[in-house]
Amino acid sequence: MNPKQGVILYGPPASGKDTVTTALSDLDPTYAQFARLKVGSGKAVGYRMGTAQQLHQLEVAGEVVYANSRYGNTYAIDRPGVDAAFAAGVPVVHLGQVDGIRALVSGYPADWSAVLLRCPREVTEQRSAGRGDSDTVARLAAWDATREDLDAHPDMAWDLAIDTTEASPQDAARLIDQLLARRAGAATA
Template sequence: MRRGVLLYGPPAAGKDTITAALSELDERYVPFTRLKIGTGKTQGYRMGTPEQLAALEARGEVIYRNDRYGNVYVVDRPGLDQATEDSRTPVVHLGQMAGMEQVTALFPAHWVRVLLWCSKDTTAQRSPQRGDTDTAARLAAWDATRADLVNHPQAHWELRVDTDVTAPREAAQKIDDIVCATSPRS
């Protein structure tokens, strides 16, 4: 059975940092690199073209798509298939409940859902520290993520982590404990 970790949270909640800590803990944890169509930051993305996106959509291989910051971000079936090869466990970053629902519904795997949270003030501090040039947009996304979460009170989480007070390695260990307990690795 394929496994995966879904990290949900607002911008600068620590998704990249905790993914790195998971990878240090066990090399089978791999960051899922979303397909990005647009401009700006390229690190951590597979850059694509509008034509590639249209082809994926025509084949029904787009699991989740969101438009934010003037770009299109895609979780695609071929990308997830590749990320789960050789017993690897992809770590997918999402900031929308619709994405959480789509991935768990459309890509069969044992998904561990983790809510990462930080205060809006923390996002305001961390955003420029990590090189964002659009902190105001990140803060608007924080508000949208909070509203999205409030509008989905039935959301199920295997773990909730307040990254204002929880160290990345501690969070990674807690996530790994859940992955191992609910879906033992071979």
């Protein structure tokens, strides 16, 4: 039996996580962005908005695989949410912390492919301003934190690394899809 396959897209803000996920879904509709539980305010698209009480109940039940705080919000990867995502297809989880990748890989058994999406800081700034973000300064601070996180974890093994200033979203999606196909083939060999 093939293990469940999932994709983790790691990268700083505006590195292309949303765009590459859309291209993956266009390539094969079984790919779908995992909607993390978000407690706070701001952008709701791509998240399951929740309350502090809901998050606390999940924590008490041992159902939170990973949680982090950024931009004044808390974002959680919860076991019931990941279960539902796998039931629907191939989840694509967006993360900006190596500790989050490690927590997900060790805390939720599946065949996870970790993909590093890169872009220069000035590209993050241009993309953030271009899409009308009101918090570009915070996103640049998050870009810096992501760079520091990468530097602090030189032992992190990536299944694939893509510079999104060089590869189109469609090319990135094809590379990721080919990676999962190879891994599935190796699992059945």
